[in-house]
Amino acid sequence: MSTASVSDASPTPFAVPAGKTALLVIDMQRDFLLPGGFGESLGNDVGMLRGVIEPLMTLIAAARESGVPVIHTREGHLPDLSDCPPAKLNRGAPSQRIGDPGAFGRILIRGEYGHDIIDELAPVEGETIIDKPGKGAFYATELTEVLEAAGITTLLVTGVTTEVCVHTSVREANDRGYECLVVSDCVGSYFPEFQRVGLDMIAAQGGIFGWTAPSESVITALRQGQGQERSLRSDQGQERSLRSDQGQERSLRSDQSDQSDEFVPVPSSR
Ligand code: TIU
DSSP, X not given: OOEEEEXXXXXXXEEEETTSEEEEEXXXXXXXXXXXXXXXXXXXXXXXTGGGHHHHHHHHHHHHHHTOOEEEEEEOBOTTOTTSOHHHHSSSOOSSOTTSEEBTEETTBTTSGGGSBXXXXXXXTTXXXXXXXXXXXXXXXXXXXXXXXXXXXXXXXXXXXXXIIIHHHHHHHXXXXXXXXXXXXXXXXXXXXXXXXXXXXXXXXXXXXXXXXXXXXXXHHHXXXXXXXXXXXXXXXXXXXXXXTHHHHHHHHHTXXXXXXXXXXXXXXX
């Protein structure tokens, strides 16, 4: 198993173990990103989120190239709103509520045009899409099972909005034992101050919820991991000798005070 590292991650370098890492793309939906959608109905300037699109396109392409699975989420509800608690439906005084007709169909309703992911970041064949009724990606979804089945321990987290669905998902992931790195230029907020503080909160206190790093550094690590995998594959003899020396490798790792490769997320209820 090769492990690349995001060397300039905050607060410390972040390990990206090959075969155990996934890219999570949170809620890059038309309703949040296009003028006239739900985000705007809440009084927000959706232009604030659109800067995320280009770096995220590049990061997703690098993940696909490196064999890192890409998992997309969409926030939304069943057409009869039976999965939308009144507390969520009635909160605030938006000009339009979830389920109301909007410019892109009924707002945040599964199957509607506005609920789907923006064209630039459309999932490709074989990628998982998690439909979530809450802000967090784990609540009332099959994400835990998907990650467990794929042996994922480490999440590169992107999407919108930084302080709402990204934060909630990272906090949920953290409590379930996943290592999370939030990609700083691939998450977006309607509020510049929330973007800055939201990122600071992840990495504060020695990485209380996880790590942060820019996409450029993450892409470098993905390519590094890809190179390591290739060189291991092309040298079977070397691979065997690494395996026969695993006792030593493990004892070295157990001396490290930060991440351990032996870590396994809690197989949890949701
Ligand atoms: N309003 C806001 O900032 N966010 C949401 O409602 N959902 C997500 O963050 N996806």
